[in-house]
Amino acid sequence: MPAVTETLETVQSVTDSGYKWGFETEIEMEFAPKGLNEDIVRFISRKKDEPAWLLDWRLKAFAIWKKMEEPTWAAVKYPPIDYQDSYYYAAPVQKAKPKSLDEVDPELLKTYAKLGIPLKEQAILAGVEGAGESPADSGRMPIAVDAVFDSVSVATSYKERLAKDGIIFCSISEAVHEHPELVRQYLGSVVPQGDNFYAALNSAVFTDGSFVYIPKGVRCPMELSTYFRINAKSTGQFERTLIIADERSHVSYLEGCTAPMRDENQLHAAVVELVALDDATIKYSTVQNWYPGDAEGRGGIYNFVTKRGACRGARSKISWTQVETGSAITWKYPSCILQGDDSVGEFYSVAITNNRQQADTGTKMFHIGKNTRSTIVSKGISAGKGQNTYRGLVKISPKAHGARNFTQCDSLLIGDQCGAHTVPYIENRCMTAKVEHEATTSRIAEDQLFYCRQRGLNEEEAVGMIVNGFAREVLKELPMEFAVEAQKLLQISLEGSVG
Amino acid sequence: MLKIENLHAAVDGKPILNGLSLTIAPGEVHAVMGPNGSGKSTLSYVLAGREGYEVTEGSVSFHGQDLLAMEPEERAVAGMFLAFQAPVELPGVGNANFLRTALNAVRRARGEAEMDAMQFLKLARARMKVLNMPEDMLKRPVNVGFSGGEKKRNEMLQLAMLAPKFAVLDETDSGLDIDALKMVADTVNSLRGPDFSALVITHYQRLLNHIVPDRVHVLSAGRIIKSGGPELAQELEASGYAGVQAAA
Numbered sequence: 097m098p099a100v101t102e103t104l105e106t107v108q109s110v111t112d113s114g115y116k117w118g119f120e121t122e123i124e125m126e127f128a129p130k131g132l133n134e135d136i137v138r139f140i141s142r143k144k145d146e147p148a149w150l151l152d153w154r155l156k157a158f159a160i161w162k163k164m165e166e167p168t169w170a171a172v173k174y175p176p177i178d179y180q181d182s183y184y185y186a187a188p189v190q191k192a193k194p195k196s197l198d199e200v201d202p203e204l205l206k207t208y209a210k211l212g213i214p215l216k217e218q219a220i221l222a223g224v225e226g227a228g229e230s231p232a233d234s235g236r237m238p239i240a241v242d243a244v245f246d247s248v249s250v251a252t253s254y255k256e257r258l259a260k261d262g263i264i265f266c267s268i269s270e271a272v273h274e275h276p277e278l279v280r281q282y283l284g285s286v287v288p289q290g291d292n293f294y295a296a297l298n299s300a301v302f303t304d305g306s307f308v309y310i311p312k313g314v315r316c317p318m319e320l321s322t323y324f325r326i327n328a329k330s331t332g333q334f335e336r337t338l339i340i341a342d343e344r345s346h347v348s349y350l351e352g353c354t355a356p357m358r359d360e361n362q363l364h365a366a367v368v369e370l371v372a373l374d375d376a377t378i379k380y381s382t383v384q385n386w387y388p389g390d391a392e393g394r395g396g397i398y399n400f401v402t403k404r405g406a407c408r409g410a411r412s413k414i415s416w417t418q419v420e421t422g423s424a425i426t427w428k429y430p431s432c433i434l435q436g437d438d439s440v441g442e443f444y445s446v447a448i449t450n451n452r453q454q455a456d457t458g459t460k461m462f463h464i465g466k467n468t469r470s471t472i473v474s475k476g477i478s479a480g481k482g483q484n485t486y487r488g489l490v491k492i493s494p495k496a497h498g499a500r501n502f503t504q505c506d507s508l509l510i511g512d513q514c515g516a517h518t519v520p521y522i523e524n525r526c527m528t529a530k531v532e533h534e535a536t537t538s539r540i541a542e543d544q545l546f547y548c549r550q551r552g553l554n555e556e557e558a559v560g561m562i563v564n565g566f567a568r569e570v571l572k573e574l575p576m577e578f579a580v581e582a583q584k585l586l587q588i589s590l591e592g593s594v595g
Numbered sequence: 596m597l598k599i600e601n602l603h604a605a606v607d608g609k610p611i612l613n614g615l616s617l618t619i620a621p622g623e624v625h626a627v628m629g630p631n632g633s634g635k636s637t638l639s640y641v642l643a644g645r646e647g648y649e650v651t652e653g654s655v656s657f658h659g660q661d662l663l664a665m666e667p668e669e670r671a672v673a674g675m676f677l678a679f680q681a682p683v684e685l686p687g688v689g690n691a692n693f694l695r696t697a698l699n700a701v702r703r704a705r706g707e708a709e710m711d712a713m714q715f716l717k718l719a720r721a722r723m724k725v726l727n728m729p730e731d732m733l734k735r736p737v738n739v740g741f742s743g744g745e746k747k748r749n750e751m752l753q754l755a756m757l758a759p760k761f762a763v764l765d766e767t768d769s770g771l772d773i774d775a776l777k778m779v780a781d782t783v784n785s786l787r788g789p790d791f792s793a794l795v796i797t798h799y800q801r802l803l804n805h806i807v808p809d810r811v812h813v814l815s816a817g818r819i820i821k822s823g824g825p826e827l828a829q830e831l832e833a834s835g836y837a838g839v840q841a842a843a
Binding site for chain 2: 541542543544546547548549550551552553554555557561562564565566567568569
């Protein structure tokens with residue numbers, strides 16, 4: 097109606113100014129030849145000086161991928177991707193592997209400082225050493241960061257501190273050398289090479305990512321995080337994250353990501369595997385802020401990601417929280433395989449699509465063990481000409497006695513040119529299981545907007561406040577340090593559509 | 596000073612206000628009474644700048660500014676406050692967060708420093724005590740699950756916190772018990788002074804026993820048909836609108 101229409105027009109004028117992370121770092125880079133073939137897979141493996149078993153693993157994945165077809169069932173539209181027209185390896189030139197953060201290229205450190213990502217370690221107790229260097233440094237609890245720049249991890253902080261507790265936090269390339277037994281045991285054990293088209297592609301050409309192992313009985317003393325940055329042109333990023341929480345351990349992990357503003361589409365096809373053993377808890381939070389493209393839909397990241405966690409142990413718990421604000425297209429279904437009896441899976445999601453963004457996202461909960469429980473809370477926000485689909489599967493096997501699921505899917509529409517879609521699949525093969533599904537669709541009401549404005553809030557503040565209220569149930573699941581950032585991000589992401 | 600001259604306004608093309616003129620000097624409280632459909636709520640929405648309330652003729656000046664040319668939020672920070680007849684629910688938005696954001700928007704416009712969470716809480720708690728509001732109402736989402744009385748109390752909390760130059764009370768008394776009615780009156784009376792004026796829109800005289808107005812106006816078919824002192828409200832209560840309409 098009039099209020100919203102005028103609002104749309106008012107703020108359309110500031111479109112594009114919203115994405116603050118769109119700069120490019122000028123740095124000497126090394127590329128693999130463009131295109132994808134067996135030689136490229138061998139090139140990547142050689143660059144990383146990998147053992148033969150891993151090369152064989154990659155080649156097998158590549159062979160599978162060649163026989164697969166790109167999935168078309170998602171409610172997203174895009175022109176065909178030419179997989180030969182992309183670089184699969186791009187890394188800043190480094191003379192030698194830096195031994196400490198002091199040896200990392202200053203250009204890279206500057207880049208992360210500009211992004212507000214603290215790479216410098218603070219004195220754990222004082223928390224003041226790095227204060228004032230970047231907003232993210234000041235007065236916060238330390239956060240260990242693995243920084244992945246295009247195809248490689250360029251720095252990982254707090255490694256030594258974490259090692260004191262027996263925690264392994266490093267790049268996956270490093271883990272392949274330092275902890276081959278763990279990598280070999282778990283890599284591909286949750287998302288096998290042939291799981292889907294993009295997972296197969298990732299398995300063949302993954303270049304870096306993070307590796308975490310939390311030993312038995314250890315509660316990780318700080319947030320772990322990986323910050324992914326795509327910088328180089330015409331380059332895809334294929335990272336692989338593997339997190340193993342041994343018995344009775346606990347870890348909270350966060351990933352963030354940004355990319356320069358470009359007219360071309362860039363592919364990001366990641367795989368994340370989580371394994372939780374008896375009584376272990378993994379909390380995995382994502383603030384996804386890839387470049388979304390401009391108002392006309394030019395450019396932006398294609399975010400085709402496979403994330404899955406296995407609750408292998410009894411009473412284990414995996415909780416996914418995602419705030420999806422970026423990417424031209426999001427195709428992503430963080431899932432839980434609830435094998436252990438009494439294990440718990442959670443999925444909390446806020447996905448925003450503005451301008452021409454498209455998101456097809458949701459989760460899959462596989463109930464296998466007895467008394468397994470899952471909770472799904474999905475909040476989709478569509479603005480501009482954005483299309484937002486929740487797609488979820490709750491599957492309960494015959495032996496999952498007493499399994500329970502609760503699903504809530506809420507959609508919020510801003511303006512009259514966007515779309516919201518909910519596609520829940522429920523397969524229950526157990527008589528004693530209980531599955532609940534609730535869904536709502538609403539608009540930002542004119543009276544809500546007017547009420548806020550009558551109290552002095554401008555349109556952007558008003559919409560930001562209403563949207564944050566709508567997403568609150570999910571945002572409160574984020575680690576506190578990131579919840580505030582996420583709230584701001586929601587507001588920024590809606591600039592140019594409504595307010 | 597609020598000066599409304601020959602105001603005509605339409606909703607969905609249908610004329611509702613038909614040449615309304617009214618001047619309210621600083622420090623004054625005026626009451627507008629009138630039957631259903633006479634244009635009372637339309638007047639309050641036109642003053643606040645709601646979409647869909649189209650001004651077709653006339654002018655409104657507010658402390659020398661052209662009120663009708665201002666966005667709703669500009670009017671708000673300039674000191675125009677509307678207490679809603681039906682306060683709106685904002686799911687998930689904490690009452691404290693909402694109120695502090697509003698207060699700081701107003702303070703910015705007045706050139707005052709923004710309030711941090713601690714200062715804000717101190718002030719809000721003091722005001723709530725006066726309004727007899729339980730403190731947990733700050734934590735609850737704005738108006739969600741509030742009873743009718745709680746919603747009106749919340750409007751009065753906002754009024755007291757924002758301390759505007761001008762308040763429009765759009766049938767704030769409807770559906771209130773006598774205690775709540777006194778609370779509304781106490782809030783308005785506590786703000787009364789040379790820099791505050793108000794327009795109290797009501798059906799009934801009983802609120803005006805507690806907020807004694809300087810002037811009372813009778814609205815009918817979008818125009819003021821009679822004005823007088825507080826005694827006019829009592830006259831209306833006795834003879835009804837029909838008598839005044841017939842006489843006018």
